[in-house]
Structures are given as C-alpha cells and as structure tokens.
Amino acid sequence: MDRAELGAFLRSRRERLRPQDVGLPTGPRRRTPGLRREEVAVLAHISTEYYVRLEQGRAPRPSSEVLAGIAGALRLTDAESDHLHVLAGSAPNRTGRHRRDVRPSILALLERLPQTAAFVTSAIFDVLAWNDLAAALMEDFGRLDERDRNLARRAFLTPTRDGHPLYGVSDATEFRQHVVMTLRSTLARYPSDPAVIELIGELRSGSTEFDRLWQRHDIQSASVLTKTFEHPAVGRITVDCDSLALTDRDQNLVLYSAPPGSRDAEALALLNVLGVDAADYRQ
Incomplete structure (x- = not known):
C-alpha cells in the first residue's frame, strides 16, 4: 500500500469535483476547490475522520467495500477505480521490475x-524492438543508445531535436499527456523498480510541463485512432494507429498502417523502398 500516493490521488480526485456534480447544493462560497472531505465521507458511507486519515497517509489499508464507496463518491472511471485499488494494495501488484x-x-x-x-514499447516507453518501416518513418533506433530510445524522454526532454519535434506528429500535446498518465499507472504497478523511479524523477526535474501534468494525478487518456507525421522525405502521412497490449510482459505492440491504395499507403511504400536511410532526412 502506497499511503502517500493514495492520499495524493484521493485529494486530486476530490478537488476536481463540484458539489453539483454529486447532487449537493453549492451553498456559500468555498475557500478551496472541490468537495469537502466530510462530503466525500458522507457519500462513501465512512467516517470523516477515517477519510481524512486516508488523504493524510495515516490510515490502515481500506477494505474493498470502503474503496468501492470512495470510488462511487468521487465518480471515478473504471480505470481510476482500478488505479485506486492498486494504490491501496488490494489488487495484484508487480513489486519487481x-x-x-x-x-x-x-x-x-x-x-x-x-x-x-x-x-514494441516497454511499460516506460522504451522502444524495445522495431521493423525497418518504423525506423524509416520515425527514427533509426538502431543508431541510438538504449537510453535515447525512450519516447518519454523524446517527448519532454528533447522535443525539438533536429528541428523535428516528436517526428512531426500531429498529436504531440496529446501524446505527452498520454505518457504522463501511463507512467503514473506504471509507477503504481512497479513502485520499487529503479528504472521507473529514475525516469519519472528525471522527467519531473527536467520538464516543467511533465511536472505540471504529473501533479494532476490523471491516469486515463483517450485512445488515438489516427496519427499524422510530417516526414521530410515523403511529406505528410496519416496512418491508422493501433496499440495492442502484450499483457504477459506488460508491453505494447504499436502498429501504424494505411488503407490499401491510399496516398498514405503509397508514402509508406516509398519509405519502405528508402529503408532506414529515410531517417537521415531528419538530420
């Protein structure tokens, strides 16, 4: 049970709600944002003292029934509710690496x-394996050190390298938000993994944007169905984006494709001919 993270998560979810969101009267002007702790306690059918101790990181592990009540009171999504249970130690938790x-x-x-x-990406956005077309479209990962193959570092710490932020993708802002939300869930699953802790610390200290997003405690992002690249060799390419979870190793297989016969498919085919040398156009 990660008491400090649990308390911070509960506080962030409580502060985003308004009384009218949960059917309560607005009442007099409030000095702080969100619901009051006692209001959450009433909605969750627990004592105010116990809920306060949960937010302060001083309470014993809550039961599944208590967590369900809190999740309902705070109007958590399914993903947020799962995250709450992980933080509270009542869900399977990977304690290794x-x-x-x-x-x-x-x-x-x-x-x-x-x-x-x-x-293929790891739980912390390391690119672990790739085919030639991915290298031609994005970057020749084979020429990089393992550390530089991390898409989170690329997104926040080297966003304008070679003058091409994030390979010219159209959804750079959304991707950065996705990175933060995913890494927060990853930290909950691997709270003692040095690589996870080091990467998050590096991003928080090196990027004010990452740190700002991190403090929001959001953990669910919208699915991206298409992605547009501005490639210096073949121009604009819009691809379908599919990410398949490899659950046995907590990895993701990311696929960028285009409808057969489309101009985008022709651009991908040209990149296939150019091969990894196409990545040099970004230099």
Missing part, C-alpha cells in the same frame, strides 16, 4: 509486416 525482453514470436511478427510500421 518491468520486463524488457520481447517474445520471439513478436519479433518475428514485426518482420512479417512490411507494409506496417511496427514497434
């Missing part, structure tokens, strides 16, 4: 998708 080894079958699959840019 996240995995970086990619299944051989997935490595083979990458090579069998010549018309799709495909790559």
